[in-house]
Amino acid sequence: MSLADSDRELVVEELEREPTPAEAALFENLWSEHCAYRSSRPLLSAFESEGEQVVVGPGDDAAVVALPGDDDGETYITMGIESHNHPSYVDPFDGAATGVGGIVRDTLSMGAYPIALADSLYFGAFDREHSRYLLEGVVEGISHYGNCIGVPTVAGSVDFHSDYEGNPLVNVACIGLTDEERLVTAEAQEPGNKLVLVGNATGRDGLGGASFASEDLAEDAETEDRPAVQVGDPYAEKLLIEANEVLIEEGLIESARDLGAAGLGGASSELVAKGGLGAHIELERVHQREPNMSALEILLAESQERMCYEVEPEHVDRVEEIAERFDLGCSVIGEVTDGNYVCTFDGSEAQSASDDPDGEQSEPRKRETVVDVDAHFLGEGAPMNDLAHEEPSEPETDLPEVDLEAAFDVVVSSPNTASKRWVYRQYDHEVGVRTSVGPGDDAAIVAIREAETGLALSAGAAPNWTDAAPYEGARAIALENATNVAAKGATPLAAVDCLNGGNPEKPDVYGGFRGIVDGLADMCETLSAPVVGGNVSLYNDSATGPIPPTPTLALVGTKDGYDAPPLSVESEGELLLVGDRGLEADGTRLGGSEYLAQFGGSDAFPSLPETPSEIVETLAAVANDEATLAVHDVSHGGLAVSLAEMVSEDAGLEVSIPADSEPAAALFHEQPGRALVQTDSPAAVREAFDGVAPVVALGEATDRGTLELSVGDRTLERSAGAIRSLRDTLEAELE
Amino acid sequence: MTVAIIRFGGSNCDRDAERALEHLEVDAEIVWHEDGLPEDTTGVVLPGGFSYGDYLRAGAMAARSPILEEVREAAADGVPVLGVCNGAQIGCESGLTEGAFTTNESARFQCEHVYLRVERDDTRWTAAYEEGEVIEVPIAHGEGRYEVDDDRLEELEADDRILFRYCDADGKLTEEANPNGSKNNVAGVLGERETVAVLMPHPERATLPDIGPTDGQGILRGFDGASGA
Numbered sequence: 001m002s003l004a005d006s007d008r009e010l011v012v013e014e015l016e017r018e019p020t021p022a023e024a025a026l027f028e029n030l031w032s033e034h035c036a037y038r039s040s041r042p043l044l045s046a047f048e049s050e051g052e053q054v055v056v057g058p059g060d061d062a063a064v065v066a067l068p069g070d071d072d073g074e075t076y077i078t079m080g081i082e083s084h085n086h087p088s089y090v091d092p093f094d095g096a097a098t099g100v101g102g103i104v105r106d107t108l109s110m111g112a113y114p115i116a117l118a119d120s121l122y123f124g125a126f127d128r129e130h131s132r133y134l135l136e137g138v139v140e141g142i143s144h145y146g147n148c149i150g151v152p153t154v155a156g157s158v159d160f161h162s163d164y165e166g167n168p169l170v171n172v173a174c175i176g177l178t179d180e181e182r183l184v185t186a187e188a189q190e191p192g193n194k195l196v197l198v199g200n201a202t203g204r205d206g207l208g209g210a211s212f213a214s215e216d217l218a219e220d221a222e223t224e225d226r227p228a229v230q231v232g233d234p235y236a237e238k239l240l241i242e243a244n245e246v247l248i249e250e251g252l253i254e255s256a257r258d259l260g261a262a263g264l265g266g267a268s269s270e271l272v273a274k275g276g277l278g279a280h281i282e283l284e285r286v287h288q289r290e291p292n293m294s295a296l297e298i299l300l301a302e303s304q305e306r307m308c309y310e311v312e313p314e315h316v317d318r319v320e321e322i323a324e325r326f327d328l329g330c331s332v333i334g335e336v337t338d339g340n341y342v343c344t345f346d347g348s349e350a351q352s353a354s355d356d357p358d359g360e361q362s363e364p365r366k367r368e369t370v371v372d373v374d375a376h377f378l379g380e381g382a383p384m385n386d387l388a389h390e391e392p393s394e395p396e397t398d399l400p401e402v403d404l405e406a407a408f409d410v411v412v413s414s415p416n417t418a419s420k421r422w423v424y425r426q427y428d429h430e431v432g433v434r435t436s437v438g439p440g441d442d443a444a445i446v447a448i449r450e451a452e453t454g455l456a457l458s459a460g461a462a463p464n465w466t467d468a469a470p471y472e473g474a475r476a477i478a479l480e481n482a483t484n485v486a487a488k489g490a491t492p493l494a495a496v497d498c499l500n501g502g503n504p505e506k507p508d509v510y511g512g513f514r515g516i517v518d519g520l521a522d523m524c525e526t527l528s529a530p531v532v533g534g535n536v537s538l539y540n541d542s543a544t545g546p547i548p549p550t551p552t553l554a555l556v557g558t559k560d561g562y563d564a565p566p567l568s569v570e571s572e573g574e575l576l577l578v579g580d581r582g583l584e585a586d587g588t589r590l591g592g593s594e595y596l597a598q599f600g601g602s603d604a605f606p607s608l609p610e611t612p613s614e615i616v617e618t619l620a621a622v623a624n625d626e627a628t629l630a631v632h633d634v635s636h637g638g639l640a641v642s643l644a645e646m647v648s649e650d651a652g653l654e655v656s657i658p659a660d661s662e663p664a665a666a667l668f669h670e671q672p673g674r675a676l677v678q679t680d681s682p683a684a685v686r687e688a689f690d691g692v693a694p695v696v697a698l699g700e701a702t703d704r705g706t707l708e709l710s711v712g713d714r715t716l717e718r719s720a721g722a723i724r725s726l727r728d729t730l731e732a733e734l735e
Numbered sequence: 736m737t738v739a740i741i742r743f744g745g746s747n748c749d750r751d752a753e754r755a756l757e758h759l760e761v762d763a764e765i766v767w768h769e770d771g772l773p774e775d776t777t778g779v780v781l782p783g784g785f786s787y788g789d790y791l792r793a794g795a796m797a798a799r800s801p802i803l804e805e806v807r808e809a810a811a812d813g814v815p816v817l818g819v820c821n822g823a824q825i826g827c828e829s830g831l832t833e834g835a836f837t838t839n840e841s842a843r844f845q846c847e848h849v850y851l852r853v854e855r856d857d858t859r860w861t862a863a864y865e866e867g868e869v870i871e872v873p874i875a876h877g878e879g880r881y882e883v884d885d886d887r888l889e890e891l892e893a894d895d896r897i898l899f900r901y902c903d904a905d906g907k908l909t910e911e912a913n914p915n916g917s918k919n920n921v922a923g924v925l926g927e928r929e930t931v932a933v934l935m936p937h938p939e940r941a942t943l944p945d946i947g948p949t950d951g952q953g954i955l956r957g958f959d960g961a962s963g964a
Contacts, residue, residue, distance in 0.1 A: 150747025235788025436946040
């Protein structure tokens with residue numbers, strides 16, 4: 001890929017000359033879909049990103065949100081999310097690992113310390129050998145990198161769908177902790193300040209990664225594109241985290257940006273552009289790992305674990321000292337100016353290394369200007385795409401005939417609904433001693449003792465839902481994540497999204513993508529969860545076709561204290577189902593369900609509650625009530641799966657689904673905004689939900705350790721042991 | 736009068752140890768390895784993490800760093816030394832304790848809660864427990880399988896230097912309850928002096944009551960009296 005003709009014309013018009021090779025490469029990368037969001041930015045205005053809690057919204061390295069409950073209002077969290085989809089296909093271990101590294105450095109840029117990660121992963125059908133290879137590599141990469149840098153992976157999701165066969169998704173979210181004092185941004189402050197590069201030496205790795213991420217994956221991508229994938233070094237990242245901590249604590253940093261897509265050229269130009277300023281950078285000053293690197297390579301290499309800092313001249317010595325203490329390379333590469341973004345290069349030093357062995361020095365080359373452009377034009381000048389779109393069609397109702405017991409076993413053991421313990425056991429989810437509720441529950445809870453606040457985190461999407469109905473499915477995903485945090489007693493604070501789509505030049509793909517953007521935006525606004533940042537990844541398209549439109553949402557909520565009701569029931573107490581629109585009304589729809597994914601057929605997507613934010617608030621209040629014994633969100637796989645998950649060896653359930661509902665629909669529909677509540681005080685739960693959502697008594701807990709379920713005239717019984725082996729699909733197949 | 740938590744490049748449980756000891760009102764501070772042990776060191780924690788990125792072998796580089804010489808001297812003087820996880824690997828690599836912690840039987844990183852049987856209750860690290868008591872403490876490691884010569888293990892057992900073993904909830908030493916394939920289910924051992932102990936499980940992650948169970952407190956209480964607290 002090179003700079004498109006129409007873009008080149010614009011550049012020539014602006015510069016009033018032909019761009020240099022380095023400039024052309026910069027424009028190609030920074031104006032790529034990956035960096036400039038040319039096909040998505042026109043849609044992103046749908047998101048409400050403001051709110052009194054929002055300190056820094058979209059557009060910086062990470063968003064910053066104030067925590068409630070802190071009287072001074074000075075404890076902030078940062079939120080960021082990033083995709084590393086194409087690299088993870090080509091090289092799953094390194095691709096996923098560097099995805100973690102990138103989002104953690106986005107956190108450092110804001111003057112924050114990273115405290116939690118959440119990974120949402122999407123692969124082709126689990127029974128395919130290649131999907132398993134990718135799953136194992138990606139999980140190992142995240143485990144290797146995240147564990148080593150000491151940031152706990154506390155939440156996330158794993159989904160399988162045949163349309164990810166040729167293009168898996170790796171979406172990584174990071175939460176950081178900072179405060180009013182420490183906060184820095186990626187907005188350059190003052191001409192005359194120095195630009196200092198700290199971290200790994202620059203090599204030729206990852207050249208052209210941004211433009212690689214902006215094309216469909218070719219069939220031979222695994223071999224052809226390997227040079228565009230970077231290799232991570234978590235040890236260097238850990239040193240960078242700790243060095244950054246000292247730099248921030250000592251107040252030495254004016255602004256910061258991590259080096260990601262388009263390397264030094266991207267980071268440094270964006271930093272000064274945001275401040276309405278320019279820069280003069282002398283590229284040969286960059287500490288390099290390989291000899292004879294050209295100006296263009298130094299400018300665009302995506303070597304990992306590097307940060308660009310703006311530092312006042314009198315602080316430069318101290319910054320160098322701190323970098324040295326942590327064994328990190330450090331070079332003063334130039335300074336902030338109020339002119340253009342200018343890069344010069346004196347190749348004589350590099351040249352001399354390759355001179356002929358007779359020792360005869362060739363004449364040193366003169367310093368040449370390789371880039372001289374307006375930083376704002378470089379960052380913001382890319383024209384937006386106006387693409388055609390087709391509205392998705394409504395599915396017909398065509399339901400399969402399946403025996404209920406067989407359906408139960410198949411859905412409960414499906415890789416999508418089965419236990420993900422095999423995955424999260426490989427992630428250190430407790431380092432940092434903040435994890436009060438870890439992975440495997442509806443939402444994680446991280447103790448923010450600095451503000452005496454419990455931070456709940458839920459991240460994920462649902463490919464089956466958005467495949468069936470992009471707009472409604474995306475609304476459902478937002479509600480589902482909010483219900484997850486509410487089930488642990490938290491109410492939504494803010495969210496970040498990672499919008500993954502196929503090739504937007506295909507009208508049906510772009511239509512679906514528009515649907516997920518609008519759906520996610522609408523429900524987040526309804527839930528008063530401002531979408532404070534995000535990431536867009538398009539061209540997730542391969543020989544096997546486009547991916548389902550996939551809006552990963554990482555949503556945080558807050559609560560008093562760090563306790564939450566467990567997911568498993570106790571051996572005594574009544575079980576209520578709240579929020580189910582299907583059981584009392586005229587049945588519900590199976591569209592987007594795991595049941596249909598397993599047995600074939602189609603149906604409309606279930607209709608969502610009319611007052612979702614009231615349901616979320618009420619559920620959070622009920623979850624925090626002393627009489628509440630257990631709470632579990634009902635979603636993927638439907639009621640059948642949630643009931644199965646609540647049973648243990650010590651405590652079972654004897655439940656009956658109201659007789660007038662159609663058994664398969666009642667057990668397997670996936671309308672979100674529902675939860676199972678075990679309580680000592682059913683009357684209080686009914687009262688709380690009066691006028692908000694329906695409450696149905698399902699039955700009682702037992703000390704038998706079995707799920708005894710009757711629905712209509714059918715009954716079904718499964719022991720906790722039987723359920724455990726059904727849910728053990730991943731471990732059984734992969735170990 | 737303070738417990739030194741030694742931070743190497745790549746340590747990542749140093750702050751956790753500090754927070755846990757602070758909760759127990761044990762005076763502790765994080766010490767950068769290049770700065771050497773403070774004069775008034777009354778206890779040493781070798782914390783978990785990935786010192787030097789686990790390059791070469793887990794714990795091998797840190798074990799050869801100058802501060803370990805000081806730690807060995809302090810240990811010889813009777814200063815309590817506790818190695819946790821990567822700190823346990825460093826302890827074995829540096830000769831403070833015998834044997835080695837190597838790649839898990841699963842060949843994967845494992846983060847989960849396990850049960851430990853307390854093998855002795857007459858050391859400072861286990862005085863809070865009864866012999867045979869079962870405690871629940873988390874592990875988080877990829878290289879925690881205890882390995883030592885059979886003969887040497889027999890001697891260690893004869894000398895009563897095994898401090899903890901992996902067990903099931905009832906205290907039985909089963910193969911299923913052994914998360915990493917450690918020889919004879921060994922999870923933690925004593926050095927030549929009983930004031931030196933290393934273990935793979937993380938007591939500092941089972942100390943703070945606001946996030947969960949606190950069975951690990953007793954181990955960290957081994958520093959009681961060592962810090963003047």
